[in-house]
Amino acid sequence: MNKKAILYTSLALLLAACGSTSPTSTATPTNTVTPTNTSAAPTSLSARLGLTRTSTLVLPDLDSLKREAGDTSASDVVVSYLELSDVQTLATHLGATLKGVIPELHAALLDLPGTLSGQKVALSMSMGGGRLIARLNGHSGALLPVPAPSQDPAALAAQSVSAANLDTDPLSSKQWWIPQVKADQVRGIATGKGVIVGVVDDDFDRQHEDLKADGKIVAGIDTTDVSTEKILNPGDPLTSGSHGSGSAGTIAERIGNGVGGAGIAPDAVLMPIRIFNPNFTGDFNVAYGIVWAVKHGAQVLNNSWGGGGYSQILKDAVDYALLNNVTVVGSAGNDNSDFQTGLAAFPGTISVGASSGGDLKTDFSTFGPRVDLYAPGDAGLTTEINEALPSPDRESSYNLFGGTSMAGPVVSGGAALVIDKAAQLGLSGKTALTPYQIKRLLTDNGDPMKDPRTPGFKRLNLVNSLNFTASSVPADGGYVLVGVTDLVTGGGIDGSDVILKPLSGQNKGQDYLSQTSYGGYGTNSKGKAGYIFGEDIGLTGVAVFAGIEPGDYEVEVAGPGALGYGDSRTVLSNRITVSAEASSATNPVVLQYQHQIDFNEFTAAGRNGAPASATNLNVYPAGYFATNLLGGTFDNNYNYNGPIPAFPGAPAGTPDQDFYKVTVAAGKTISVSSYASKVGSNAVTKVELVDASGAALPGATSTASSASSQSDYVAKYKATADTTVFLKFSSANNSYGLGSWYGSLFSIQ
Incomplete structure (x- = not known):
């Protein structure tokens, strides 16, 4: 990875x-x-x-948040809050709409007016006084497309014909993947009865002939609009969902009812969690669905989708699920690379790669050490509907499902079987298996993969996974x-x-x-x-x-x-x-x-290194920084994509310096103290009071503190008229990087 x-x-x-x-x-x-x-x-x-640090709500300067030409950042932001009333105050200040709230995560979604930049709003809230933090809402989650089979579907289906334990449903003889993971051999041990599996996907067809039954489906949620709680009831018609229908059937297609085939856990209960509209979702929407599912009884969450980079709101939601003892399964991806995205990459989840009939990695499957387990993901016949068909033909349609989108549900069904078996042993409630224990039972007991590209990896074997007692479960x-x-x-x-x-x-x-x-x-x-x-x-x-x-x-x-x-x-x-x-x-x-951190190193105007990109301290309450430190750090070592300028227009290597601006009323005196070398920093921090051009204000002083003082420098200026004063901090001994931080206090009297 x-x-x-x-x-x-x-x-x-x-x-x-x-x-x-x-x-x-x-x-x-x-x-x-x-x-x-x-x-x-x-x-x-x-x-x-x-x-004593003060937690204060600080609202950003609206003039600095305007969207400029070429700014394509999203118009919605996720806000983490201490009190929801603060979010409502921020929304009013920005002219934004409060779209949704996840109280369990202390997170809210704001939809900004088109005149404001989502990126600038998010950056501005980094200095939020300790009460609000904002991030752009990610929108890169995507359904994993069903790839072309790695092996001939007819040849794969032929593998299942001679299996000894096939049920009598007409399509079971073509479901090669059921006997390969030995799901047909454990039906006398566990069928997933009563275990609720949340299908986090697009919708699935709740009227499909091989999914519909009393108690088979429980109410779910449509999160494509989080401004209202749109419940998906078992009897409701399909919204959109060929992909979700394939996932649902792979997990829990009914058995012994004379139609279709069967799923891995044919008696598991399905919960629809619709996140795509039809192929688009936001990270907040997914998190909303995950938390809702956990609160409403889901025990396993299947995620046959991927995309995007690290998303904190998704990570918080996954952690919420794991710490509520809900197993989270994620498809590894269909990129044929050692790289994973989405929640399958998070600690604690089960990341599933796709295998084919010969226990080889499919040509498309993601691989690498982050994959926890492989499962069949090639041309699996199941309830993936043909949405183009009219009702009732659609509700009796079946298609070949595939990709890690299929492999994930195979493992989710396996997790439901483990939970069912554990409950029969009395391991439920406070003694229920944890997601980690379920993960270990599934991943440690598989059959070795035969692919030289996946040495040491295993493919799901449910006979082995269910071979445990109450005293033999892993720690x-x-x-x-x-x-x-x-x-x-x-x-x-x-x-x-x-x-x-x-x-x-x-x-x-x-x-x-x-x-x-x-x-x-x-x-x-x-x-x-x-x-x-x-x-x-x-x-x-x-x-x-x-x-x-x-x-x-x-x-x-x-x-x-x-x-x-x-x-x-x-x-x-x-x-x-x-x-x-x-x-x-x-x-x-x-x-x-x-x-060390520089909360104000980047502002809406660019990197803080000149008066033009100074952080505006006027948004803070009067007197705030008399008792709350203003912190920063000096650093010229931004080398991820090569050295970058210290501030817009400056060449790389220009000494880092920080600017802040505040208005001083006529007749008032501003006094600023900087703390660094005498309290543990490598830097000697000089503070000066300058104008918008960077020149020293007439009459301003900047003096090195005495040896007995904890501060490095003290700067003072008395305003003869209302004046915008810029506080300039620099490293007087040219110390930069880790350890070269500073703090500052100032008052206006």
């Missing part, structure tokens, strides 16, 4: 200026890690200065929460990349990737970290790893970055050990880090 491609396909909207030099602090550590089972956060500069996986806070202000950092690199050979050596989120994870007032959706939530940046393989890991924390900038990959902890016995969803391993 191309690690950077996944990490940087989407925008991380809190923007770092993290370099690559090693920290050499002479006072307190420039970065701190506490790799223990504790939620006690490291001490920030703000706390060491005796300041649960590990649960890790990685919190990252700003070492200056103490605020959580959203969108920081966190990688767990296996050191013991587990997970086929594949890294686990996550990002910190301001979503439903944090630390509550009782010090409890982990699954706390809606429970006394605190805004803090936490990366979640739910249900990962136990073992030794190296932890890497970097970023966050935008468009690949800020590509610092700094190892902040040498090693942690994740033990299944000592780690659980309610008692996770909690790591606390501090990292």
Whole structure:
């Protein structure tokens, strides 16, 4: 897998200026890690200065958010919030429409007026005062097209004719994939009875003759419009859904009813979660559907779709499902490459590749270490309808399904069988198997693939997977929460990349990737970290790893970055050990880090490095920065796509400097103190007060502080008329990169 491609396909909207030099602090550590089972956060500069951080709603300057020619950014943004009333206030301020809310994720969707830039709105909220964070709503999820078969369908169908345990349904003799995974041999053990499987897809035909039956389908949701809760009832007509119909039938096509064939778990219950309209979806819409399905009883979620890069709202939704004990299955993709997108790449999910009749990887299937398991995905006859047919012919149509779109549902059906068998053993409710245990039963007990392109990988074998007792189920996986806070202000950092690199050979050596989120994870007032959706939530940046393989890991924390900038990959902890016995969803391993970040390095006007792109501090309440640190960092090491200028119009390598603007009324004096070298930074930070051209304001002073002061410099200016004053911060000792951060306080009196 191309690690950077996944990490940087989407925008991380809190923007770092993290370099690559090693920290050499002479006072307190420039970065701190506490790799223990504790939620006690490291001490920030703000706390060491005796300041109490204020959580304040800050609304962006509307004039800076206007959409310019060539700006094609989406008009909808996902907002993470502490209080929903703040989102409503922001929506009124922007003239936006509040389209939908996911209370469990503390997330809302705003539809902006066409005059505003979605990208600028998202960037502007990075400085949101600790109450709101915004990201563009991704729209790259796509249904996986059904590819041409890798093998001749007739030859594949011939493999099933001699199977000993075929049922009497007329098309079962052509369903070669049923006996290959031995689903026909376990029907006396489990059929998935009563297990609810959410089909996250387009819709499926709930009137199809081999899906329709009392109790076979439960109500679902149509998320193509999240402004209203549109329920899909079992008796409702199809909206759109040949693809979803194929997924549904592969999972749970009925058995013994004299029509069609059968599914992997023929007695499982199906829940429609329509996310495509017909081939388009947004990440918020998917997350809405996942959370709805979990709340309404889904035990397995099948996702036969992919596309896009890392999406935090999707990651939050998947974590919500996993921590509510819901198994999440994702199709690996049909790109014939070692690269995965979508939620199949998230920790804790089951990523499924497609095999053909001879246990070879299909020509189209994605491969590589992130694939957990292979399953048949080639010319599978099932209830994939022909939407062009009129009713009732459509409801009796069958077609050849395929791709990892088929392989995923095969495994989802297998998960339903495991849950059914476990319930028969008394493993339900509080003792139910976890998604990780289900994953291990499916992935560890398969038949070896025979393809030289997939050495060490297995294809699903349900006889082996169901051969467990209540005392022989595998141990649960590990649960890790990685919190990252700003070492200056103490605020959580959203969108920081966190990688767990296996050191013991587990997970086929594949890294686990996550990002910190301001979503439903944090630390509550009782010090409890982990699954706390809606429970006394605190805004803090936490990366979640739910249900990962136990073992030794190296932890890497970097970023966050935008468009690949800020590509610092700094190892902040040498090693942690994740033990299944000592780690659980309610008692996770909690790591606390501090990292430097420049919340204001990028503004709506471009990279902050000149007065023209200065951050506007007038949007903050008067006196805010007298008690709340303004933090930043100096960095010239943006090297992901080659060196980039320090600010628009400047050549690469220009010393980094930061500008902020504030209005000082006539007769008032502004006093600014900068804190850096004397409180642990590598930089000596100089602050100057200048005009819009960068020239010093007449009468302004900038003086190095005394040896006994904690500050580096103090700047003052008394305005003779209402004046826009620009605060200029620079590194007086030319120290840049990791460890070269600063904090500042200022007052106007």
